[in-house]
Amino acid sequence: SLEIIFVGRSNVGKSSLIRELTGRKVKVGKRPGVTLIPAHIRLSDLLITDMPGFGFMSGVKERKQDIVKDKIVRYIEDNAGRIMMAVMVVDGPVFVEVVERWESRKEIPIDIEMFDFLKELGIDVVLAVNKTDRVREEELDSMLDGITDKLGMLPPWRQWINMVAPMSAKKGQIKSLKLIIRQRLHDKRRDDLF
Numbered sequence: 001s002l003e004i005i006f007v008g009r010s011n012v013g014k015s016s017l018i019r020e021l022t023g024r025k026v027k028v029g030k031r032p033g034v035t036l037i038p039a040h041i042r043l044s045d046l047l048i049t050d051m052p053g054f055g056f057m058s059g060v061k062e063r064k065q066d067i068v069k070d071k072i073v074r075y076i077e078d079n080a081g082r083i084m085m086a087v088m089v090v091d092g093p094v095f096v097e098v099v100e101r102w103e104s105r106k107e108i109p110i111d112i113e114m115f116d117f118l119k120e121l122g123i124d125v126v127l128a129v130n131k132t133d134r135v136r137e138e139e140l141d142s143m144l145d146g147i148t149d150k151l152g153m154l155p156p157w158r159q160w161i162n163m164v165a166p167m168s169a170k171k172g173q174i175k176s177l178k179l180i181i182r183q184r185l186h187d188k189r190r191d192d193l194f
């Protein structure tokens with residue numbers, strides 16, 4: 001079977017997105033940082049995996065955050081063979097600010113580390129830029145340029161339209177992400193025929 005994993009920091013809206021996409025609820029406990037184990041949803045021959053949220057979580061010790069990261073990395077390495085795609089969910093309006101906070105401490109931002117790690121393993125990554133309902137329409141393009149630029153994709157972001165999906169789980173606006181996923185599945189299934 002084919003697996004699609006969803007990764008992202010805590011609170012970016014990952015579970016809201018999965019609920020919107022699949023019509024199913026994944027999260028067991030609501031408290032961030034509690035779950036260390038990936039949650040699965042099966043949709044015919046597709047396995048949807050909700051990875052634990054990573055990064056800073058208030059009330060969660062730094063050590064625990066490292067454990068979460070290690071578990072995610074281990075899971076991805078162990079299952080890389082069947083993972084056909086990773087959807088990395090980010091909180092659009094705060095992404096650049098958070099990344100720059102890490103950079104100012106001379107640390108590698110965890111989102112960027114995860115993005116590069118997935119690509120190094122040869123996993124197809126789709127960037128889901130969530131919470132676009134929080135930015136004004138005229139600011140959307142520059143926000144997306146800023147985010148893609150931090151991830152090593154030169155602006156304008158529209159050059160990367162086949163891997164970047166602005167969205168709002170809250171408003172149910174996930175059309176571009178659905179299209180990208182559908183296209184990739186289609187390509188993958190066709191490739192598997194030969």
Ligand code: GDP
Pocket residue numbers: 008009010011012013014015016017032053130131132133134167168169170171
């Ligand atoms: P997770 O920790 O990444 O699984 O995030 P959740 O799905 O639990 O959402 C975290 C918070 O962000 C909740 O308060 C959601 O209501 C909110 N949220 C999720 N998606 C959106 C969105 O598209 N726009 C806005 N404004 N808030 C959102």
